[in-house]
């Protein structure tokens with residue numbers, strides 16, 4: 001199983017980090033060992049200081065596919081939920097400046113908290129999913145999949161041209177604006193009308 005992550009998929013978030021809006025999806029990966037199930041505590045990483053929450057809709061592949069058409073993409077999805085692409089922004093900024101890979105900023109232990117997943121049913125409109133990230137009960141991020149630069153079917157099709165997607169692969173679909181720093185003791189909660197709630201506490 002692999003974890004694919006999409007960067008800069010919401011224009012306002014790209015702007016808040018002074019990044020150009022991309023003309024094709026920005027893709028990076030995290031190892032499976034980064035996942036933290038709902039409710040567990042997240043250790044604050046020791047190799048950086050500026051830990052940011054990035055709330056994201058997460059897709060799970062159910063059916064293998066290479067060169068998937070956008071019109072067929074949802075048939076390859078099994079389930080969907082909410083997760084966090086935790087990012088050490090200070091480390092990432094240094095790596096970006098030097099043109100180095102992002103793993104130390106994005107793919108460290110416990111960097112992929114993953115909430116419960118529910119089946120992708122026929123009545124779920126993938127372009128109309130709302131989600132909210134709160135930290136200590138104050139709202140930090142509000143996302144709507146209609147605002148994605150690259151829609152869910154486009155992402156599945158795009159990734160499948162490079163990698164043969166496999167059952168259980170996960171796709172973190174990018175974060176909306178509002179990313180900000182976390183501190184030990186913070187409780188991060190993800191909610192949305194269509195997707196299961198999830199929460200974690202930083203230790």
Ligand code: ZN
Pocket residue numbers: 005006007054056085174175
């Ligand atoms: Zn992200």
